[in-house]
Amino acid sequence: MTGTAEQMKGRAGRLARLMPSGPSTAARTPFVLLVVLLLAGGLISLLLLNSALNEGSFRLSKLKRETTELTDEQQALQRDVDKYSEPDALERRARELGMVPGGSPAFLDPDGKVRGVPERATAQPSPAAPPEPEASAAGPASPSGSVPPSPSPSPSTAPAAPAPTTPTPTSSGR
Secondary structure, eight states: OOOHHHHHHHHHHHHHHHHHHHHHHHHHHHHHHHHHHHHHHHHHHHHHHHHHHHHHHHHHHHHEEEEEEHHHHHHHHHHHHHHSSSSHHHHHHHHHTTTOOOOOOOOOOOOOEEEEEEEEEEOOOOOOOOOHHHHHHTTTTTGSSTTTTTHHHHHHHHTTTOOOTTHHHHHOOO
């Protein structure tokens, strides 16, 4: 039995000489620290990447919402433009401003000759009755812009009728 114990000591002694216990603990510490630091760095980088992706997702949803709102606003504005561009609306607004339909046009040739017969535009009774009640329903503030004042400028233009006819075709030609 003592022989086996001595052999074990001999084997343990040889193994102890091959793998010393002191330096191996010192060699393991930097390796363990390196592995822990790499794992911690990887975890932190994953968290940063995840938060950056979430921020991009929130920004994308916000931009989509703004795009939808702006598209709705653009469509509403286009409907307003279409409504104001209708011929009936244009005629009504022109009459509210005191404009009257023009007669047959006259044109000036490059050499100065007048082509066509120039006529003075006169106020005709409005075929559409609804604009007049709207103007009278608006109150006393709008009679100055309604149809009745347009006859008053025509008497003031009546004395101007004997004026030379050359400026008149230029005005009605535009």
